[in-house]
Amino acid sequence: MKLNIFQRYYTMSDNEQRSYLMNLIHLVPIQRRRNGNYTNAENSRRQTSVTFTLSDGVGCFKRVCKQTFLETFNVSPSKITTPIKRLKSGLYMFTDKRGGCKTFKYTHHDRCVVREHVNCFPSDVSHYCRPKHNNDIEYLSSDLNINRMYAAFKKEHPNTLISKRFYYRVFRKDYPNVKFRRPRVDSCKTCDLLHMKQSSSSNKAEACKAKMDLDAHHRVIEKARKEVANDCLQSTLPGGEACVLTIDLQKVFPLPKLTHSKMYYNR
Ligand SMILES: [Zn+2]
Structure with missing residues (x-):
């Protein structure tokens, strides 16, 4: 009998299969309640028990356990989750609600409102690297995060229906190259000074000079980094004369907390 049922089941379409399963699953009142954390059954x-039956094809239904039911049709428990839900909501036929034409909750205008808001936050390129390396990536202030940005958005548009989820989605999708800057630690005196000059100077020539100086300064750093890497390589070679020392300052917590490297290391 089981083989018959199994074969018949697999000649059906997906919708028919689920409707068929729905007809074999029954909701019955709970017969006996045990050990609940409630005093009132309501x-x-x-609120209901689910029973499973198998049909012999000539109008006779035989009650079986869930395990047998699933094994007979060789389906996973997730296959009957939706049919049971539909039964509980009072339906007897299964219709597939997946796919189709969906109406979107948010309009293009909502997206523009979010973009407009994100655009009003000042961003700049990386502090340490020369622009040619990652001229695409822009950084927002390290004081910001999505929660704070959305809170500011809510303040500006108190009656908005735009959710944080949507705000975040627009931010992630439309601004793939905008990141939040990590809080600065151990910043260099020259970089700090030149960066400040570059971003705050009202004199264009002065800002331009600061930019060039910063660029030259970064070249020096890059060269030094390359040399350290080279020394590290040399020290691993047999017969190499270079010796590299590594000092770990991870567990040193200077107080008060200052990010400037001179203060950081002098402590
Ligand atoms: Zn520097």
Whole structure:
């Protein structure tokens, strides 16, 4: 009998299969309740029992356990989750609600409002690297994060229906090259000074000079970095004369907390 049922089941379409399963699954009142954390039965999460039957094809239904039911049709428990939900909501036929034409909750205008808001936050390129390396990546202030940005958005548009989720989605999708800067530690005196000059100077020539100086300064750093890497390589070679020392300052917590390297290391 089981083989018959199994074969018949697999000649059906997906919708028919689920409707067929729905007809074999029955909701019945709970016969006996045990050991619940409730005194009144109405407060229980479970209000019905689910029973499973198999049909012999000539109008006779035989009650079986869930395991047998699933094994007979060779389906996973997730296959019957939706049919049971539909039964509980009072339906007897299964219709597939997946796909189709969806209406979107947010309009293009909502997206523009979010973009407009994100654009009003000042961003700049990396502090340490020369622009040619990652001229695409822009950094927002390290004081910001999505929560704070959305809070500011809510303040500006108190009656908005735009959710944080949507705000975040627009930010991620439309600004793939905008990141939040990590809080600065151990910043260099020259970099700090030149960067400040470059971003705050009202004199264009002065700002331009600061930019060039910063660029030259970064070249020096890059050269030094390359040399350190080279020394590290040399020290691993047999017969190499270079010796590299590594000092770990991870567990040193200077107080008060200052990010400037001179103060950081002198301590
Ligand atoms: Zn520097």
